[in-house]
Amino acid sequence: xxxxxxxxxxxxxxxxxxxxxxxxxxxxxxxxxxxxxxxxxxxxxxxxxxxxxxxxxxxxxxxxxxxxxxxxxxxxxxxxxxxxxxxxxxxxxxxxxxxxxxxxxxxxxxxxxxxxxxxxxxxxxxxxxxxxxxxxxxxxxx
Amino acid sequence: xxxxxxxxxxxxxxxxxxxxxxxxxxxxxxxxxxxxxxxxxxxxxxxxxxxxxxxxxxxxxxxxxxxxxxxxxxxxxxxxxxxxxxxxxxxxxxxxxxxxxxxxxxxxxxxxxxxxxxxxxxxxxxxxxxxxxxxxxxxxxxxxxxxxxxxxxxxxxxxxxxxxxxxxxxxxxxxxxxxxxxxxxxxxxxxxxxxxxxxxxxxxxxxxxxxxxxxxxxxxxxxxxxxxxxxxxxxxxxxxxx
Numbered sequence: 001x002x003x004x005x006x007x008x009x010x011x012x013x014x015x016x017x018x019x020x021x022x023x024x025x026x027x028x029x030x031x032x033x034x035x036x037x038x039x040x041x042x043x044x045x046x047x048x049x050x051x052x053x054x055x056x057x058x059x060x061x062x063x064x065x066x067x068x069x070x071x072x073x074x075x076x077x078x079x080x081x082x083x084x085x086x087x088x089x090x091x092x093x094x095x096x097x098x099x100x101x102x103x104x105x106x107x108x109x110x111x112x113x114x115x116x117x118x119x120x121x122x123x124x125x126x127x128x129x130x131x132x133x134x135x136x137x138x139x140x141x142x
Numbered sequence: 143x144x145x146x147x148x149x150x151x152x153x154x155x156x157x158x159x160x161x162x163x164x165x166x167x168x169x170x171x172x173x174x175x176x177x178x179x180x181x182x183x184x185x186x187x188x189x190x191x192x193x194x195x196x197x198x199x200x201x202x203x204x205x206x207x208x209x210x211x212x213x214x215x216x217x218x219x220x221x222x223x224x225x226x227x228x229x230x231x232x233x234x235x236x237x238x239x240x241x242x243x244x245x246x247x248x249x250x251x252x253x254x255x256x257x258x259x260x261x262x263x264x265x266x267x268x269x270x271x272x273x274x275x276x277x278x279x280x281x282x283x284x285x286x287x288x289x290x291x292x293x294x295x296x297x298x299x300x301x302x303x304x305x306x307x308x309x310x311x312x313x314x315x316x317x318x319x320x321x322x323x324x325x326x327x328x329x330x331x332x333x334x335x336x337x338x339x340x341x342x343x344x345x346x347x348x349x350x351x352x353x354x355x356x357x358x359x360x361x362x363x364x365x366x367x368x369x370x371x372x373x374x375x376x377x378x379x380x381x382x383x384x
Contacts, residue, residue, distance in 0.1 A: 047222030
């Protein structure tokens, strides 16, 4: 319409970044909204400074709370990159489509694509599980 | 001395505290007793300046505040000289019980905090669970830790909200003895409790609160010879229940 041509890669990167930014904001906002204010009150009456309250009480609890949501969001974003092929970005799904159009071996090509995704996602998943084990101890009182 | 005069507190237009006068003196144990839902915790939070009264005045030693505050007036936080142990305890769940105590205590006295904690661990028999996390401890154990966390701050006044509710008789006796030691050291202690026996034995002054007002106050003997009908009813119901 404005006779401006933007590289599809930058268009996709910008769009996905915006979606990701809003997703991260939402996860962090939800964690902040539901943060138990009583822990801050306990810090105040115990004479902790604002800095100590933020770094020793609020941040560790918030990180534990947002971590699972953030990791799920990042894996979802990884899947969403496939949509970039719709605007002709040379991402892996589009490359697979092009190769398939030339040699027509869909089973082999898409299996290789699946294996590639597993190779990327499994370490992320492993990292998520490691983080969960390290920081995700159940803190609820019984 | 903490002096509250004509304290009123409303939430959403509903008046919870209706003109309370109360004093917490240094070197004294003041017990506040009364039925549930009469505004005892609200009063405690107001006296600790955690929630401001709707009307009235609160003085902590030489500092006095008239509520509602003037627009340009700010509160100087009295904590941890005035500290609170809440009924729900509010231990930080990601820290061990030891860390819960030492984190604020190191601000007050970094050199001797750990030695003082070792003494209190023995006093309140906490050795076998002190390195657990709060969710691995029983409510009684958490109450002892929350009390220890407050005591380690060397407060001038300590306000305690139902801190003996989950303790067994032996632990209640230990807490009572320790509060008396603190009182003798000159600390002003304010205790909300439902345990009339505890109030009788521990306190120098008892305030009975009902329907948002202090109905009767005086020495512990007021529990044996109540003047007001409301306190008579309360004592009789509690003693029948035991």
